[in-house]
Amino acid sequence: xxxxxxxxxxxxxxxxxxxxxxxxxxxxxxxxxxxxxxxxxxxxxxxxxxxxxxxxxxxxxxxxxxxxxxxxxxxxxxxxxxxxxxxxxxxxxxxxxxxxxxxxxxxxxxxxxxxxxxxxxxxxxxxxxxxxxxxxxxxxxxxxxxxxxxxxxxxxxxxxxxxxxxxxxxxxxxxxxxxxxxxxxxxxxxxxxxxxxxxxxxxxxxxxxxxxxxxxxxxxxxxxxxxxxxxxxxxxxxxxxxxxxxxxxxxxxxxxxxxxxxxxxxxxxxxxxxxxxxxxxxxxxxxxxxxxxxxxxxxxxxxxxxxxxxxxxxxxxxxxxxxxxxxxxxxxxxxxxxxxxxxxxxxxxxxxxxxxxxxxxxxxxxxxxxxxxxxxxxxxxxxxxxxxxxxxxxxxxxxxxxxxxxxxxxxxxxxxxxxxxxxxxxxxxxxxxxxxxxxxxxxxxxxxxxxxxxxxxxxxxxxxxxxxxxxxxxxxx
Amino acid sequence: xxxxxxxxxxxxxxxxxxxxxxxxxxxxxxxxxxxxxxxxxxxxxxxxxxxxxxxxxxxxxxxxxxxxxxxxxxxxxxxxxxxxxxxxxxxxxxxxxxxxxxxxxxxxxxxxxxxxxxxxxxxxxxxxxxxxxxxxxxxxxxxxxxxxxxxxxxxxxxxxxxxxxxxxxxxxxxxxxxxxxxxxxxxxxxxxxxxxxxxxxxxxxxxxxxxxxxxxxxxxxxxxxxxxxxxxxxxxxxxxxxxxxxxxxxxxxxxxxxxxxxxxxxxxxxxxxxxxxxxxxxxxxxxxxxxxxxxxxxxxxxxxxxxxxxxxxxxxxxxxxxxxxxxxxxxxxxxxxxxxxxxxxxxxxxxxxxxxxxxxxxxxxxxxxxxxxxxxxxxxxxxxxxxxxxxxxxxxxxxxxxxxxxxxxxxxxxxxxxxxxxxxxxxxxxxxxxxxxxxxxxxx
Numbered sequence: 001x002x003x004x005x006x007x008x009x010x011x012x013x014x015x016x017x018x019x020x021x022x023x024x025x026x027x028x029x030x031x032x033x034x035x036x037x038x039x040x041x042x043x044x045x046x047x048x049x050x051x052x053x054x055x056x057x058x059x060x061x062x063x064x065x066x067x068x069x070x071x072x073x074x075x076x077x078x079x080x081x082x083x084x085x086x087x088x089x090x091x092x093x094x095x096x097x098x099x100x101x102x103x104x105x106x107x108x109x110x111x112x113x114x115x116x117x118x119x120x121x122x123x124x125x126x127x128x129x130x131x132x133x134x135x136x137x138x139x140x141x142x143x144x145x146x147x148x149x150x151x152x153x154x155x156x157x158x159x160x161x162x163x164x165x166x167x168x169x170x171x172x173x174x175x176x177x178x179x180x181x182x183x184x185x186x187x188x189x190x191x192x193x194x195x196x197x198x199x200x201x202x203x204x205x206x207x208x209x210x211x212x213x214x215x216x217x218x219x220x221x222x223x224x225x226x227x228x229x230x231x232x233x234x235x236x237x238x239x240x241x242x243x244x245x246x247x248x249x250x251x252x253x254x255x256x257x258x259x260x261x262x263x264x265x266x267x268x269x270x271x272x273x274x275x276x277x278x279x280x281x282x283x284x285x286x287x288x289x290x291x292x293x294x295x296x297x298x299x300x301x302x303x304x305x306x307x308x309x310x311x312x313x314x315x316x317x318x319x320x321x322x323x324x325x326x327x328x329x330x331x332x333x334x335x336x337x338x339x340x341x342x343x344x345x346x347x348x349x350x351x352x353x354x355x356x357x358x359x360x361x362x363x364x365x366x367x368x369x370x371x372x373x374x375x376x377x378x379x380x381x382x383x384x385x386x387x388x389x390x391x392x393x394x395x396x397x398x399x400x401x402x403x404x405x406x407x408x409x410x411x412x413x414x415x416x417x418x419x420x421x422x423x424x425x426x427x428x429x430x431x432x433x434x435x436x437x438x439x440x441x442x443x444x445x446x447x448x449x450x451x452x453x454x455x456x457x458x459x460x461x462x463x464x465x466x467x468x469x470x471x472x473x474x475x476x477x
Numbered sequence: 478x479x480x481x482x483x484x485x486x487x488x489x490x491x492x493x494x495x496x497x498x499x500x501x502x503x504x505x506x507x508x509x510x511x512x513x514x515x516x517x518x519x520x521x522x523x524x525x526x527x528x529x530x531x532x533x534x535x536x537x538x539x540x541x542x543x544x545x546x547x548x549x550x551x552x553x554x555x556x557x558x559x560x561x562x563x564x565x566x567x568x569x570x571x572x573x574x575x576x577x578x579x580x581x582x583x584x585x586x587x588x589x590x591x592x593x594x595x596x597x598x599x600x601x602x603x604x605x606x607x608x609x610x611x612x613x614x615x616x617x618x619x620x621x622x623x624x625x626x627x628x629x630x631x632x633x634x635x636x637x638x639x640x641x642x643x644x645x646x647x648x649x650x651x652x653x654x655x656x657x658x659x660x661x662x663x664x665x666x667x668x669x670x671x672x673x674x675x676x677x678x679x680x681x682x683x684x685x686x687x688x689x690x691x692x693x694x695x696x697x698x699x700x701x702x703x704x705x706x707x708x709x710x711x712x713x714x715x716x717x718x719x720x721x722x723x724x725x726x727x728x729x730x731x732x733x734x735x736x737x738x739x740x741x742x743x744x745x746x747x748x749x750x751x752x753x754x755x756x757x758x759x760x761x762x763x764x765x766x767x768x769x770x771x772x773x774x775x776x777x778x779x780x781x782x783x784x785x786x787x788x789x790x791x792x793x794x795x796x797x798x799x800x801x802x803x804x805x806x807x808x809x810x811x812x813x814x815x816x817x818x819x820x821x822x823x824x825x826x827x828x829x830x831x832x833x834x835x836x837x838x839x840x841x842x843x844x845x846x847x848x849x850x851x852x853x854x855x856x857x858x859x860x861x862x863x864x865x866x867x868x869x870x871x872x873x874x875x876x877x878x879x880x881x882x883x884x885x886x887x888x889x890x891x892x893x894x895x896x897x898x899x900x901x902x903x904x905x906x907x908x909x910x911x912x913x914x915x916x917x918x919x920x921x
Contacts, residue, residue, distance in 0.1 A: 075527045376840075391855035395822065400850040403529070406865045409837030413865040417848070421855035 023118065024277060026217050026246035027110040031136075033095035037220065038088045041065060044190050047093045051159055051193070054166060057173075064179035064189035071183040074309075077369070078336050081307045085281060090222040090253055092191045094136040100157065107133075107141050114215060115141070118244060128240075129208035130155040134225060135215050137193035148206060153237075154199040155210050158226045161197025168199055172228055176259035176287045176315075185285040188224045188257040195225035195256065200235040200266075209238040209271075209457060214254075216245035216280065222253040229259070231266035231294075238269045240457070244304070245277040251306060253281045260288035262296050264318065269297040271456065276304035278335060284310045292318030292347075299455050302329040302337045311369060313342035316350035316378075323352035328452040330468065331364030331396075340369035340401075343383070345411075351382040357452055358389045359445060360396035361472075367399040372406075372413065379410035387417035390448055392441070392472075442472050492541060493518055497633045503605050510617050514632030517622035524626065533813035533845055534755050534784040539627055539729045541665040541699050555658050558687060562654050570905045572651040573598050578658050579666045580636035596649060597642040601669060604640035611642060616671055619733035619761075620703040628731050631667045631703040638669030641682065645675035645709075652681040652717075652903050659688040659722060662696035670704045674712040674740075681715040681903055682706075689726025689751065697752065698726045706734035708742055710764060715743040717902060718758070721750040721913065724779075728754035738764030738793075745901055746802075748775040748783055749913045759788030762796035762827075773802035774898045774910075776917045777810030777842075787816040787831075794825040803898055804835040805891055805914075806842035807921065813845040818861070822853040831861035836868065836894055838887070838921065888918045 033050065035043060044065050048058040073082050101107045104121055115121060115133055130144035132155070139157030148155070154165060162169050179189040196212045216223050231237050245252060254276060262268045268288065276282050282305040288296040298312035314323035329337035343352040358366035368387045389398040400417045422444050430440035445468060446453075453461040497515045501508045523540075524531045559576055566574045566587055573587035575598060588598045597608060604612050622629035643649055659666040666688075674680050690698035700722065708714045714734070722728055728751040736742045746758050760769040775783050789798035804812045818829045835844040848861040868890050876886035895914055899907055 075525060076529065379840075389850075389852070391852065391857070394854050394856075396853075396855050398850065398852045400861070401529075401847065402849075402863075403845070403847045404863060404865060405843070405845045406835070406837070407843045408840050409842055409867040410840065411866060413863075415846070415848070415861075415863040417850060417861050419850055419852045419857060419859040421857070 019277060023244035023275070024246050025117070027114060029096060029110065029217060031094055032097055033093070035091060035093045037091055039065070039090070039092055039187075039191070043092050047191055047193060050095070053162065056170065057162065060174065060179070061190045064186045067179050068183055068186035068190055071186060073183065077309050077338050078307055081281070081336065084251070085253060089250075090220055091218065092222050092224070093193060094218055094221060095138050096135050097138070097140055100139055100160070101141050102143050104141065111135050111140050114217070115213065118213065118215070128211045129206060130210040132157055132196050132212040133215070134194045134212065136217060136221060136223065139194050144210070145208070151204055152201040153204065153206055154197065156197045158195035158197045158228065159193065161228065165197065165199065168230065169197065169228065172230060172259065172261055174259075176261065176289050177257050177285050181285060184255045184283045185257050188226060188255050188285070191222070192224045192226035192257065195227040196229070196239070197227070198229040198237065198239060200231045200237045202232040203234045205236040206238070209240050211240040211242070214241065214243040216252055216254065220250055220252060222255065225256045227256065227258040229268060229270070230261045231263060231268045233263045234265040236267040238271070240271045242273050242275065244275050245280055251279050251281055254284070256284045256286075258284070258286040260286075260296060262288065262290045262294035264292045264294060266291075266294045268295070269299065271299040273301045274304055274308065274310075278304065278306050280305045282308040282310065286310065287313040287315065289315045289317050290321040290323060293320040294318065295322040295324070297324040298326070298341070299452070300325070300327045300339065301452065302327075302339050305335065305337075307336045307338065309338045311340040311342050311371075313344070314352065315344045315346060316352065317346050319347050319349050321347060321350045323350070325352075325354045326452055326455055327354070327356045327368075328449060329358040329366045331358070331360045331366040333362045333364060336365045336367070338367045338369060340367070342371040343373070345372075345374040345378045345381045345383070348378050349380045350378065352384070354385045355451060356387040357449060358398060359392065359448070360389065360398050361392040363393070363395040365397040365399070367401065368417070369401045371403045374406045374408060374411050374413070376407040379408060381411040383411065383413040385415040388448070389417070389419040390445065391419065391421050438472070442469060445472055493630065493633060500634065500636060503602065504609070506613055507605060511633050514622045514629045518626055518629040518633055521626040521629065529847060530786060530815060533811070534753065534782065538727050538753050539699065539701060539755065555688060559656060562656060565654070565905055570651060571654050572649050573653045575639055575653070575655045576658070577639060577655060577668060579660050579664070580638065580668060583637055583639065591649070594647055595644040596647060597640065598653060599640050601638035601640050601671065608640070608642065611673060612640060612671065615673055615705065615707055619705040619735055620731050624731060627701055627729055628703060631669060631701050631731070635667040635669040635703065638671065641670075641672045641680070643674045643678040643680045646677045647675065648679040649681070652683050652905070654683045655685060657684070657686045657702070659686070659698055659700045659726065661688070662690035662692060662698055662725065664690070665699040665701070668700065668702040670702075672706040672714070672716075674706075674708045674714045676709045677711040678709070679713040681717070683717045683719065683903065683906060685719040685721070686728065687721055689722035689728070691723040691725060693725040693752065696725070698723070700726065700728045702728075702730040704730065704732040706732075706742075708734065708736035708740040710737045711739040712736070713741050715745070715903070717745040717906065718747065718756070719906070720748040720754060720756070723750065724752060726751040728756070730754070730756040732756070732758045733761065734759070735761040735763050736767045736769065739766050740764065741767070742769045743901065744769070744771045746771070746773040746785065747902070747910060748785070749917065752780070753782045755784040757786040757788070759790065760798070761790045761792055762798060763792050765793050766795045767793060768797045770798070771800040771802070772898045772901045773800070774895055775803075775812060776805045776914055777807070777812055778917050779808045779810065781810045783810070783812045785812070785814050789818045789829055789831070791818070791820040791824045791827045791829065794823070794827065796824065796827050798829045800831040801898070802833045803895060804833070804844060805838065805894065806835070806844060807838040807917070809841045811843040811845075815847040815849065816861070817849045817851065818859060819851040820853060820857050820859065825854065825856045828858045830859070833863040834894075835865040836891065837866065838868065838891075884921055887921055888915070891918055
């Protein structure tokens with residue numbers, strides 16, 4: 001018993017060592033502004049004042065804070081961990097620099113170094129149409145390709161979005177995820193800062209992805225970015241986000257709200273690779289509205305964090321709209337990935353497909369939690385939900401909690417789930433071909449993840465494979 | 478026996494305090510259990526609607542908010558059903574028949590013949606005296622005040638129940654049929670059943686729930702049932718639960734079975750009646766190699782509301798479970814199904830399957846399904862599937878193109894859908910169940 005605990009500890013140490021080397025460093029920062037810990041109306045007022053916001057947004061924040069106070073911590077999910085969150089011990093707003101840069105050279109040296117180490121500017125040069133880099137509460141660097149700008153694509157950090165495109169923001173802000181939606185969406189609305197604002201004009205196809213990278217640096221930091229993406233009629237866009245943080249002994253909170261709107265015939269793909277440090281609580285509300293014949297796709301990868309509760313949602317509001325959600329979770333030591341997907345069919349002839357893949361390793365726990373709702377008047381809908389879970393290690397845990405609420409009969413709904421370990425036959429076959437057991441296992445896991453990785457831009461797929469390789473290291477025990 | 482009459486009460490805690498003391502009789506341990514149940518009932522709040530098991534059904538429906546308990550006349554068809562069952566017993570299709578009138582009057586037929594082989598079929602109150610050790614060891618073990626508020630309610634308020642014991646190595650060839658009749662409007666009934674199947678024993682129980690209120694305008698009836706079944710090593714138990722209560726009945730049922738090494742359990746939940754029913758069937762696979770199968774079928778029509786939960790709890794290694802739960806709905810009926818498979822950390826090499834299929838016959842029906850898995854170790858094979866949809870229009874087209882009219886085509890397809898479940902039901906019941914299905918397919 002003591003031996004296995006020791007072994008586990010060593011394993012944990014080796015994994016953390018790698019994360020620390022790659023992402024786990026932190027900068028000693030002299031913040032431009034670092035408020036006090038804790039949450040109250042004064043903190044909200046201070047954020048609003050520093051941002052010099054319009055009055056309606058300030059009012060919205062205060063109203064949301066009251067909603068946050070009035071809502072209980074969720075009764076479901078990992079309630080034990082949720083109740084550990086000490087809202088009084090969190091910094092709700094930290095401003096690292098006074099001004100945002102559009103030129104990489106102007107970014108302060110220590111932040112530049114951070115993002116350099118994470119390989120972000122490199123990626124921008126190679127395959128991105130635009131990049132936004134957020135450090136703590138604010139976006140410190142932002143740029144977009146000139147040709148896209150000329151075509152009318154708006155890609156800003158959310159604060160600038162509110163300043164420069166108030167009309168669009170006020171029209172859509174909080175319409176997909178209202179403050180009343182849940183406790184954490186209310187908190188985000190009250191203290192949001194940073195995030196991305198994207199508007200794609202009608203008929204435009206943005207062929208290169210736009211990316212945002214979120215970095216938490218300080219201990220006990222709460223990051224509350226707010227993202228709003230609008231694809232106007234017939235346009236297409238692909239947005240990617242990534243995130244990391246240093247490892248501290250106390251927990252940090254990341255609670256974003258993402259609102260995505262695909263107007264008629266538009267197409268939006270939203271890709272996330274979440275690789276937060278293992279002390280981050282990642283409690284995020286992501287929701288999209290798809291109008292007539294529009295398509296929204298969430299490609300959602302969860303590798304990091306202590307606890308993630310994230311259920312990307314698509315509301316199909318117009319006839320012929322399509323939803324596709326591909327969710328992958330990897331739960332390693334002490335992690336709980338409570339991930340899933342939601343699709344609301346509110347219009348006829350809409351279709352949705354949810355594919356969930358999860359791997360639980362060591363004492364990790366991966367849960368799929370989902371909802372498919374078909375309203376009474378939404379006929380001729382098609383739904384397919386598939387969940388696949390792989391367990392590696394005797395203490396691994398996998399849960400599946402799909403919910404299907406079907407309010408009319410002219411629909412076709414199918415759901416399937418499977419939970420299993422790496423098949424002995426497959427291992428036997430591969431090892432008999434000369435692969436070591438570790439290699440064989442890795443190969444099987446990569447095969448299991450393939451439907452997900454093949455949807456990622458190449459650079460991300462490579463990165464993900466590398467991450468899995470790291471996580472799988474020494475998996476025989 | 479006791480005729481319990483309470484004045485109209487809106488406060489349920491008050492009501493249970495008024496009713497329970499009269500039932501606190503018998504040996505000390507039983508009185509304590511009842512008192513404890515009463516205290517838990519009074520102290521527990523109603524289940525939170527935010528919890529998914531109560532997401533679809535209002536727990537208020539199962540509180541007794543009306544006057545009279547137990548002492549009301551029974552439904553008109555009771556005698557007819559009893560007559561059929563008695564004739565089955567006479568013809569040798571049944572081993573025994575128990576007529577349970579609201580727990581107030583329990584008549585047992587065929588028990589003398591069974592007693593010759595050591596098989597006990599009796600009231601719980603009698604068993605408490607004659608088989609004290611067995612009863613004390615098992616009663617309240619699987620369904621008790623820790624299970625929840627409504628289980629505490631049954632634990633405090635059941636008047637009399639049924640006790641069945643089959644000794645080791647004894648086979649009861651024909652089914653034991655239990656007829657549980659609830660009172661009409663404004664009545665409440667708390668049936669309780671305890672079954673202990675000894676090592677290598679074999680037994681089939683048909684547990685049929687009838688009666689209840691037929692007229693919503695005159696008030697609802699409430700039935701809150703607790704079923705505990707123990708299958709010792711290598712035992713083989715089949716348990717059929719048939720719910721055919723009247724149109725304004727509220728039916729709550731908590732069933733838990735625990736089976737030991739090498740034992741098999743077949744559970745068949747069938748539901749056609751009542752206005753609102755919330756039934757929970759669970760089997761704990763507690764010994765190496767135990768195997769449990771569940772074949773459920775419900776057919777809802779008009780404004781019926783069914784809320785079913787199933788549990789397969791793999792608490793031992795090499796255990797196997799399988800659930801096939803079928804739902805047919807028409808008119809404005811609703812079915813909510815949640816099913817949990819849980820596999821413990823120490824339970825190795827288990828297999829579990831769970832299927833929930835919903836056939837919706839018209840617009841206006843609602844089906845909710847939450848098949849859940851909680852798997853705590855890697856050495857498992859586990860899967861579930863759920864489908865919801867209308868009758869395949871192509872099948873209807875095919876049949877009508879062969880000269881069959883549409884209604885008959887629909888009937889044929891539904892019959893095909895339920896056929897595999899019917900096959901699992903003891904023969905004597907099959908015809909009646911087919912008739913229930915056929916009756917609900919009238920005027921489609």
